[in-house]
Amino acid sequence: MDIPGPEPRADGGVGAVAAAGGLHRYQLRLHAAYGPVVRFQLPGAQDAVSVADPVLLEGTAHIDKRPERLFEFLAPLFETGNLQVMPADEHGPWRRLLLSVLAGRPSHERHFARFTTLVTGLADHWAGRAEQTGEAGPTGEAEQTGQAGQPRRAGPAELQKDLTALSLRMICEYALGGQVADPGRVVAAFEDVLTEHLGQLYEVPAPGAQEERAERARAALAYLRATVDQVVAEHRSGDRADRSDLIGALVEAGERPARIRDTVMVMMLAAHHTTGVAVSWTLHLLGRHPAVAERVAEELDRVLGDRAAPEYADLRRLTYLDMVLKESMRLFPPGPYGARETTGTLLLGERGEYEIPAGTTLFYPIWAVHMNPAYWPEPEKFMPERFTPEETAGRPRLAYIPFGMGPRSCEGAALAVVEAELVLAVLLKRFRFRPVPGHEVTPIERFVLWAADDIRMTVSPRVRE
Numbered sequence: 001m002d003i004p005g006p007e008p009r010a011d012g013g014v015g016a017v018a019a020a021g022g023l024h025r026y027q028l029r030l031h032a033a034y035g036p037v038v039r040f041q042l043p044g045a046q047d048a049v050s051v052a053d054p055v056l057l058e059g060t061a062h063i064d065k066r067p068e069r070l071f072e073f074l075a076p077l078f079e080t081g082n083l084q085v086m087p088a089d090e091h092g093p094w095r096r097l098l099l100s101v102l103a104g105r106p107s108h109e110r111h112f113a114r115f116t117t118l119v120t121g122l123a124d125h126w127a128g129r130a131e132q133t134g135e136a137g138p139t140g141e142a143e144q145t146g147q148a149g150q151p152r153r154a155g156p157a158e159l160q161k162d163l164t165a166l167s168l169r170m171i172c173e174y175a176l177g178g179q180v181a182d183p184g185r186v187v188a189a190f191e192d193v194l195t196e197h198l199g200q201l202y203e204v205p206a207p208g209a210q211e212e213r214a215e216r217a218r219a220a221l222a223y224l225r226a227t228v229d230q231v232v233a234e235h236r237s238g239d240r241a242d243r244s245d246l247i248g249a250l251v252e253a254g255e256r257p258a259r260i261r262d263t264v265m266v267m268m269l270a271a272h273h274t275t276g277v278a279v280s281w282t283l284h285l286l287g288r289h290p291a292v293a294e295r296v297a298e299e300l301d302r303v304l305g306d307r308a309a310p311e312y313a314d315l316r317r318l319t320y321l322d323m324v325l326k327e328s329m330r331l332f333p334p335g336p337y338g339a340r341e342t343t344g345t346l347l348l349g350e351r352g353e354y355e356i357p358a359g360t361t362l363f364y365p366i367w368a369v370h371m372n373p374a375y376w377p378e379p380e381k382f383m384p385e386r387f388t389p390e391e392t393a394g395r396p397r398l399a400y401i402p403f404g405m406g407p408r409s410c411e412g413a414a415l416a417v418v419e420a421e422l423v424l425a426v427l428l429k430r431f432r433f434r435p436v437p438g439h440e441v442t443p444i445e446r447f448v449l450w451a452a453d454d455i456r457m458t459v460s461p462r463v464r465e
Helices: 014-020 023-034 054-060 068-077 088-102 105-133 159-176 183-202 210-237 245-252 257-271 274-287 290-304 312-317 319-331 366-370 389-393 413-430
Strands: 037-042 046-051 156-158 338-341 346-348 354-356 361-364 431-435 443-446 448-451 456-461
Touching: 014 023, 023 037, 023 046, 023 366, 023 443, 037 361, 046 054, 054 346, 054 361, 068 257, 088 245, 088 257, 105 159, 105 245, 105 312, 105 413, 105 431, 156 159, 159 183, 159 210, 159 245, 159 257, 159 274, 159 413, 183 210, 210 245, 210 257, 245 257, 257 274, 274 290, 274 319, 274 413, 274 431, 274 448, 274 456, 290 312, 290 319, 290 413, 312 319, 312 413, 319 413, 413 431
Parallel strands: 046 361
Antiparallel strands: 037 046, 156 456, 338 361, 346 354, 431 456, 443 448
16 A cells, blocks of 8 residues: 655655654654554655554564664764664674673663762752852742751752753763763763764854854864773773773774774763763652652652662662653653655555655654553553553563664663663652742753743652651
8 A cells, every 4th residue: 555644745744843843743743643554754865754653663672773864974983884874784792892891780880879869969968059159049038947857958959951961961970980080071062073074964053153163072072082092091001090981891892992992982972861861851750750759759758768869789679660751751851753765665564554664764652652542541641650561561572662663772871771760769759849830841852841930849858758
């Protein structure tokens, strides 16, 4: 059968995407109108086919090729070729090497204490800001010291701003081994690079002259490369006391220095906002569902007792927190879509009713998959109980794909979950989060599923009864 879809437009589909409020929302409209498989114009790739049914997605899960045109904007970050689109025969061994490090418990445990220190530092900052400044609450009136000498309440925090900075510091610690002389400068340099390249991709207005921004990005990229090269050299010489698991594995595998540097860069790219964004959306949802937040707090009190932060082994006991995080990433997947390119004719459906030619951009609308009412009744509702073992067993495997699927899925998924659950455990043990009245939270797509005007919430100390 012919694959249904809207009539082609002279602008290549740009206007339709803009009118919908972004590509992520456009996919919801397309699949609501045309069904589980849709042909549409994808800006930057001409025609594409989008698949939003998890059963049909199984027939595409083997594909190990990304469309090069969609990832061209990342090419300047790499000297050994764009790692996002490396050929399948080269990608397979490289991926297996990364998974041997990133998916392993020993590596997670080795970095867990340092991650905890970074998270605790942010929590201390939020608490200290309120105590030192007497910052106004959401009504504009300064909060006074409460009963029994409780600390005054902190004013609105910009969750995305603070938590994505934390996320980048965590991945710098992990990827570079924690011995960088100036981690703050590494974070700032990486943001300069991404602001320039992502700004060009999304045509986001930025202050200052274009050439000045471009020169700042070039200087930042040169600094990052030199920093990583130094870490790699120390690994090769054996002089490094606090070794990076990632770089160590790449060195032992015999990878050349430039490829090691590019691998570190792509890992930082993939992780720089992911954890922070996932935690921000989770706190946003909990602020609007206080009963769920209270149940999370009760679980934290039961598992952790008087401890302010979990040990690594505690995470497996925080089962309700895990369900909350999963439901949050269903509603607000950090990466709202993915893409592959068919390498041969692809037939989808029990009778092969959908025929997709070779060379087609195959679009994975992750947000639309997660909002498919056939598998997620009342999909817009926040219900962590969807992720009990019994509920999960009743759904197709690919109904929930926040980290993508198949051989190009996120190698750092397990590490990202550990980081996110640690951050949530520390913050929710210590604080309560409430939405700021009148502040509108609007999801937009900026490489990750971002909130247009941040997620501002009132953060106040949590007092146990």
